[in-house]
Amino acid sequence: MSTIEDVEVLITNPGRNFVTLRITTSDGVTGLGDATLNGRELAVASYLRDHVAPILTGRDSSSIEDTWQYLYRGAYWRRGPVTMASIAAVDMALWDIKGKVAGLPVYQLLGGAVRRGLLAYGHASGAETPQIFDSIRAHLEEGYRAVRVQTAVPGLGQVYGVAAAGASGSGRYDYEPARPGARPTEEQWDTRAYMRHLPSVFEAVRGEFGPDLPLLHDGHHRMTPNQAGRLGRDLEPYDLFWLEDCTPAENQQGLRRVRELTTQPLAIGEIFNTVWDYQTLITEQLIDYVRSAVTHTGGITHLKKIMDFASLYQIKSGFHGPTDISPVGQAAALHLGLAIHNFGIQEYMRHTDDTLEVFHTSYSFEDGLLHPGDTPGLGVEYDDAAGTSHEYSPAYLPVNRLVDGTMHDW
Numbered sequence: 001m002s003t004i005e006d007v008e009v010l011i012t013n014p015g016r017n018f019v020t021l022r023i024t025t026s027d028g029v030t031g032l033g034d035a036t037l038n039g040r041e042l043a044v045a046s047y048l049r050d051h052v053a054p055i056l057t058g059r060d061s062s063s064i065e066d067t068w069q070y071l072y073r074g075a076y077w078r079r080g081p082v083t084m085a086s087i088a089a090v091d092m093a094l095w096d097i098k099g100k101v102a103g104l105p106v107y108q109l110l111g112g113a114v115r116r117g118l119l120a121y122g123h124a125s126g127a128e129t130p131q132i133f134d135s136i137r138a139h140l141e142e143g144y145r146a147v148r149v150q151t152a153v154p155g156l157g158q159v160y161g162v163a164a165a166g167a168s169g170s171g172r173y174d175y176e177p178a179r180p181g182a183r184p185t186e187e188q189w190d191t192r193a194y195m196r197h198l199p200s201v202f203e204a205v206r207g208e209f210g211p212d213l214p215l216l217h218d219g220h221h222r223m224t225p226n227q228a229g230r231l232g233r234d235l236e237p238y239d240l241f242w243l244e245d246c247t248p249a250e251n252q253q254g255l256r257r258v259r260e261l262t263t264q265p266l267a268i269g270e271i272f273n274t275v276w277d278y279q280t281l282i283t284e285q286l287i288d289y290v291r292s293a294v295t296h297t298g299g300i301t302h303l304k305k306i307m308d309f310a311s312l313y314q315i316k317s318g319f320h321g322p323t324d325i326s327p328v329g330q331a332a333a334l335h336l337g338l339a340i341h342n343f344g345i346q347e348y349m350r351h352t353d354d355t356l357e358v359f360h361t362s363y364s365f366e367d368g369l370l371h372p373g374d375t376p377g378l379g380v381e382y383d384d385a386a387g388t389s390h391e392y393s394p395a396y397l398p399v400n401r402l403v404d405g406t407m408h409d410w
């Protein structure tokens with residue numbers, strides 16, 4: 001029996017913080033798991049280092065399901081983002097090891113490919129319409145066949161989803177909301193101003209780019225169910241692929257009201273951790289897409305179960321995949337997405353060159369489609385020398401206040 005011999009927590013910051021778990025077996029096989037929880041990275045690192053690593057060593061490295069249950073049920077205090085990101089990292093690393101031992105990419109262990117590749121969407125944004133058009137064109141030139149569109153709101157400053165002009169001087173339109181510093185920055189919000197402005201932006205984008213291009217939008221948890229229903233209805237003429245996080249959704253029943261008001265396809269779940277967060281949303285068919293990340297939802301093992309459950313209700317995947325998911329977590333999403341029948345779309349922002357020097361990937365992006373590659377395991381290797389050259393430094397997601405100063409959902 002091959003057992004877990006070494007469990008290491010690797011923290012690096014090649015432009016943003018990543019936490020990676022590396023498990024080494026008694027046979028010398030290594031597996032990687034992503035444990036990055038944006039803005040709370042060290043809590044997961046401690047959970048893994050102080051409470052998971054000591055109880056993993058000596059266990060059978062091939063027992064993925066049993067180890068998952070051991071960590072989930074064994075903690076007694078279950079669920080939550082820190083616990084579930086920790087379990088996810090162990091789960092990914094064990095799938096990586098199983099693939100390497102078998103000589104197969106993980107998607108083959110999950111049943112094999114059911115499509116040629118995964119339709120990806122990128123993040124277009126801008127303060128004004130000309131910048132939004134430029135950003136969409138830049139994404140189309142990079143090969144994207146679907147784009148999320150976020151806009152500034154007249155009268156408000158920096159808002160969620162809009163890339164700061166010329167940020168990092170890269171000339172690209174990627175959006176990185178976590179800002180380095182000892183405290184979160186503060187943004188200002190006005191839901192009515194946003195709801196008045198947004199339909200005019202989608203009218204302009206549809207006018208410029210025509211009816212075919214799949215367009216997505218993220219409401220980022222800021223509306224009530226009535227507001228979300230109204231906005232969904234106002235956007236229906238522009239045929240969105242989805243409206244994401246239209247409400248905070250902890251109140252799952254609230255989505256019944258949204259469904260009464262609009263036929264707008266809905267995507268929810270990037271801040272969820274388990275199938276229990278989706279129970280009402282799935283069984284009452286209140287959403288169309290599951291937004292979870294493999295990294296935050298207990299790994300491949302648990303997200304596969306959520307997706308199989310969702311498949312009974314014609315609900316598809318739309319896994320979270322911006323750059324706060326490490327290349328290891330992204331690779332795990334691609335293996336899972338390639339193997340499940342109810343794949344919908346995959347969020348994809350290319351990581352920075354510095355990040356890709358730490359994480360050597362084998363996934364590809366061609367003609368708008370992502371593919372995890374055929375390297376055994378997850379297909380990502382960690383470069384220790386590059387990783388240790390970038391030290392952790394605190395960075396936080398912003399917080400959000402209404403115009404009168406009241407804290408609101410960011």
Ligand SMILES: [Mg+2]
Binds near residue numbers: 220244270
């Ligand atoms: Mg989102």
